[in-house]
Amino acid sequence: MTLHIETPLIASSAMGGKNGQTVWLKMEALQPSGSFKLRGIGHACEEYARRGAKRFISSSGGNAGLAVACAGRQLGVPVVVVAPETTSERARELMRREQAEVFVHGASFTEANALALSMVGERDAFIHPFDDPLLWTGHATMIDEVAHAGVTPDAVVLSVGGGGLMCGVIEGLRRNGWDKVPVIAVETDGADSLAQSIEADTRIELPRIASIATSLGARQVAQAAFDWTHKHPMNSMVVSDQAAVAACIRFMDEHRVVVEPACGASLAVVYAGHPELAGFRNLLVIVCGGVTATVAQLQDWERTLAAS
Template identity: 60%
Template sequence: MPLHIQTPYIRSQAASRRLGKDVLLKIEAMQPSGSFKLRGVGAVCDARRAAGARRFVSSSGGNAGIAVAYAGRELGVPVLVVVPESTSARARDLIRLEGAELIVHGASWAEANTFAQSVIGAHDAFVHPFDDPVLWRGHATMIDEMAAAGPKPDAVVLAVGGGGLLCGVLEGLARNGWRDVPVVAAETQGADCYARSVAQGRPFELPGITSIATSLGAKRPCDAAVEWATRHAVDNVVVSDAAAVAASLRFLDEHRILVEPACGAALAALDAASPVLAAASRIAVIVCGGVTATVEHLQALSSRAR
């Protein structure tokens, strides 16, 4: 049995009426670890344990680490997660709550990742948070579920950080015969490495992350995500932090589900100027989730962003 669950794929009456389109939501926030990350991470951890791994080592800004910690606990395998100093206290507590060992190292995910790589032992398996073909195949299962449930959307909207979710969704679209469905890739200003990479035709590394959407905080997307844009229609949308936070709070009011600003970026993109969305009658949104936000934190961010 996989570690992830099949999540709801439902119509948003509120968003559909507001936009005058049919808006469908894939509610990945309902995964046991709180985000879509469990699909790919669970697949990787299953495969690595089967290959003889005695410990999982991962680097994360939050959600991937929580997913690895959850998977390790479920599979009975010890876990070490390395997070940067920017990772919230809430995320650190949630990783520890799952029973994982936690190390805080470096100012950015890249520094935490370098340290995690340096401590991998002979019987350890490294679980990358976004750059692994096994991980992408796991994420692609959400499109399998959408295709089985139907109907086919005219566009899929998702948030992009390092590109793991994007690669998984694109793989899922391809294997379900939905190659003609364009993807709207949403990011926040200050964490928009993917939009810049696509514009330049090569991976671009940001000097730093200035967005509050820290779950989108990879300074550089994986190569595969950039390559996908050369063979699948991808429309890049960059929204403000304020728009992402406002979309998260509106989603909480409309659907009683709390998500991070990183997920809010995808929800905010629905109201952005996008030729793909303007032409679409039926839009699917990947509600990727995220467990590091609280209502109080979102409200505080909203007050500061005004």
């Protein structure tokens, strides 16, 4: 029994069909916490509980914090989440609904993370949003499910924030013998720490996040994520906030599922029919989900970005 569920793998007629291409959607937005995060965070929480942790502490204003709260509630372990001031009231309420104690501190993740770390006691476990090998092993199970379904992808499209999803997907690809399957790593302009790191050939830190896709808002990717850019076939792409939001709204219309712009980034390159995707017959897209955006907010962003 795991804390996450096995999610549907859907061949999308709305997104595929061009030049005989099939676009497979791994619907991680349907996880109980609303995003893929529950896979890795659930796995980590189970392991830390097994080691004797009596409380989980996390620093996240979004999907990771909600996943920790969801995992802690199911395991019967108290959860403290330190969220930055930019965290929406909706996100705070969702975490409290899962019985987490929520503290709001600092202008950014950096300050919130520092406070969270200072709170960790001897019997606590700190649950990092993206930089923990336990998380990557948990995230890798989504690729195991694709393999068990009998689908062999020619490429995987996914969004990158801190790089936890990417590390997990690559771990999954490699343990299923798909070492040569390339990853298309997508970010939004203003939250593109991986793309800039690849260009500079060193792990850079963004001075600030200048994108509405706040779930991609890691100013620096995990070291392991950057290391994979030298060891696994990869293509980095950057899309605009406007393209990401438009993709969210189109996806909602076509698939009746609401996702946030961080997820919309990867959907956008598929909708755009990017030339570099044309040669792949079976294209796997990780619909990573996200619960911080509402329909009304997506529509408001669409109007604002169109006017700017």
